[in-house]
C-alpha cells in the first residue's frame with residue numbers, strides 16, 4: 001500500500017515581506033509561518049500596515065521584496081513568482097478572501113443562491129440540482145432562510161450580506177482564508193452573532209485563517225496566534241492569550257489597555 005503523503009511544512013511561509021508607497025512604509029520585513037488549521041490574527045492601530053500586508057499576502061498588491069511560499073497540492077510554491085492565471089486559479093480553489101465590505105466580495109446583481117453556486121461551478125461542479133442543494137445547505141449554515149435563495153444580496157441587511165459572503169467563500173472548502181475586518185462596519189449586536197458563527201465554522205472546518213482586525217475582542221475569540229503591527233513593522237507575536245494577557249512590547253501594552261484608540 002502506498003503511504004499517505006502528509007504535509008510536514010507550514011501552509012504558508014512568509015519571509016522579508018516589504019512594501020513601500022514612495023518614501024512611506026506600508027509593511028517592512030514581515031515574516032511568519034502559518035500552520036494548517038491555525039488562525040493568525042494581525043492587529044494594530046489604523047495605518048499600522050495590516051491591510052497592506054494582507055493585500056501582499058493574498059496577491060492583490062505586489063510587494064517590493066520578500067517571499068510568500070504556499071504549500072500547494074503540488075508542493076511549496078512562491079506565490080509572488082506565479083503567473084497571474086496561476087494566482088487567479090489559486091484564489092478560486094485553495095484560497096478565499098472575506099472583505100470588510102460584503103459588496104466587494106459578492107456579486108450584487110446575482111441571487112444569493114447564484115453567489116454561492118457560481119463558486120462551486122468555478123471548481124468544476126456542473127449538476128444544477130446538486131449545486132442548488134449545496135447552496136441551500138450553505139445558506140442554512142450561515143443562518144439565511146432557504147426561501148431567500150432567489151433574492152439578490154441588495155435586498156439583504158448588512159449582517160446577512162456578510163454571512164452570504166462567508167458562505168460564498170467557504171462553500172468550496174478553501175485551505176486558506178484571508179479575512180479583512182470581517183465584523184467591521186456592523187452593529188455591535190450583529191458583530192457578536194457573526195463572530196459566533198465564524199468561530200463555529202472555523203472550528204468545525206478546521207480552517208487556516210489570516211484575519212486582520214483592529215478589534216482585540218475578535219482575535220481573542222478567533223485567533224490562536226497574534227501578530228502586532230506598528231508603523232509597518234511586527235513588534236510582537238505569540239500565542240493570543242499570552243500576548244493579550246502579558247504583552248511584552250510597550251505598544252502592545254497600550255493597545256491592550258485601550259489607551260490607543262484603534
Ligand SMILES: Nc1ncnc2c1ncn2[C@@H]1O[C@H](COP(=O)(O)OP(=O)(O)OP(=O)(O)O)[C@@H](O)[C@H]1O
Nearest residue numbers: 021024025026044045046047048049050051052053
Ligand atoms: N495606496 C496607498 N498609497 C500611499 N500610501 C498608502 C497607500 N495605502 C496605504 N498607505 C500607507 O501605508 C501605511 C499602512 O497603511 P495600511 O492601510 O496598510 O494600514 P492599516 O493598518 O490597514 O490601516 P486601517 O486599519 O486604517 O485600514 C500607512 O502609512 C498608509 O498611509
